Amino acid sequence: MDRPYREAIEKLKTADLRPTRQRLALSRLLFAEGPRHVTAEALHDQAVEAGVRVSLATVYNTLHQFTRAGLLRQVVVDGSKTYFDTNTIDHHHFYHEVDGRLVDIPGEAVTVAGLPASPPGTEVVRVDVIVRLAGEGK
Amino acid sequence: MDRPYREAIEKLKTADLRPTRQRLALSRLLFAEGPRHVTAEALHDQAVEAGVRVSLATVYNTLHQFTRAGLLRQVVVDGSKTYFDTNTIDHHHFYHEVDGRLVDIPGEAVTVAGLPASPPGTEVVRVDVIVRLAGEGK
DNA sequence: GTGATTGCAAATCTTTTGCACTAAA
DNA sequence: TTTAGTGCAAAAGATTTGCAATCAC
Numbered sequence: 001m002d003r004p005y006r007e008a009i010e011k012l013k014t015a016d017l018r019p020t021r022q023r024l025a026l027s028r029l030l031f032a033e034g035p036r037h038v039t040a041e042a043l044h045d046q047a048v049e050a051g052v053r054v055s056l057a058t059v060y061n062t063l064h065q066f067t068r069a070g071l072l073r074q075v076v077v078d079g080s081k082t083y084f085d086t087n088t089i090d091h092h093h094f095y096h097e098v099d100g101r102l103v104d105i106p107g108e109a110v111t112v113a114g115l116p117a118s119p120p121g122t123e124v125v126r127v128d129v130i131v132r133l134a135g136e137g138k
Numbered sequence: 139m140d141r142p143y144r145e146a147i148e149k150l151k152t153a154d155l156r157p158t159r160q161r162l163a164l165s166r167l168l169f170a171e172g173p174r175h176v177t178a179e180a181l182h183d184q185a186v187e188a189g190v191r192v193s194l195a196t197v198y199n200t201l202h203q204f205t206r207a208g209l210l211r212q213v214v215v216d217g218s219k220t221y222f223d224t225n226t227i228d229h230h231h232f233y234h235e236v237d238g239r240l241v242d243i244p245g246e247a248v249t250v251a252g253l254p255a256s257p258p259g260t261e262v263v264r265v266d267v268i269v270r271l272a273g274e275g276k
Numbered sequence: 277g278t279g280a281t282t283g284c285a286a287a288t289c290t291t292t293t294g295c296a297c298t299a300a301a
Numbered sequence: 302t303t304t305a306g307t308g309c310a311a312a313a314g315a316t317t318t319g320c321a322a323t324c325a326c
Binding site: 277278279281282284286289290291292295296297298301 | 302303304305306307308309310311312313314315316317318319320321322323324325326
């Protein structure tokens, strides 16, 4: 029983989610390497390719549960698809409009100045900065 | 023939769009008063209420044509709905997550500092700042 | 066992499309 | 006329839901 496996189980237990086969597999796909941005569809494809038997509905469920648990963050850049970001630390994004690719911009680097106070009775949940890019890029 | 009517016709002609009954009606609903944020559904409802006979498909077409012509701007804040903004000048948004309401933040007020250079071969189309709000608000 | 989780297929919601019909130039 | 624009209903895409079967505890 390797280390990442135990960690994955702990992670789920902490989030009050039963470490089922599907959740464990998705968790490992998501958090195995550095930060990534996935859509439900893409993660499902990746899981199937990796030989994990899981339904698309369960992928959707899992992504939302992970988001609720603070393990993922939703990024809205395109009306038609929902992206989930494994980087939950404060940061921003480059968005390549041509191919839909997202690239992180570290949060520490960026400063947003001059924002008006939030309306009375409201609270700022988050400030998102999205830099929309055109052109081929890398 | 009142002034706003002539202006509406001019606006459409300039955009190389035939001033049809539907486009004129939608144009007047959209630009009659100050800046607004609408969804296709909402604009269609408003049109129907106002006694304008227009189909939802035409509302979608028209919103996209107006956007292409630079008369509107698309705002992405929520995966499920597409908002169109009659304010095409550089600016940002408060987004009330509870009720989906959008409020403009003047562009001059805000400064975004520290953004990394855009990746080689790409060009910045636009920088969007979205301040997500929780709580009842006004 | 018992309640949480999963899978499947059907349902939903928003947006787009194909095409015959209508209207603008 | 001639071509652009419209309406309808069907199609498409992403996401959600209902419910019986299955799994974790």
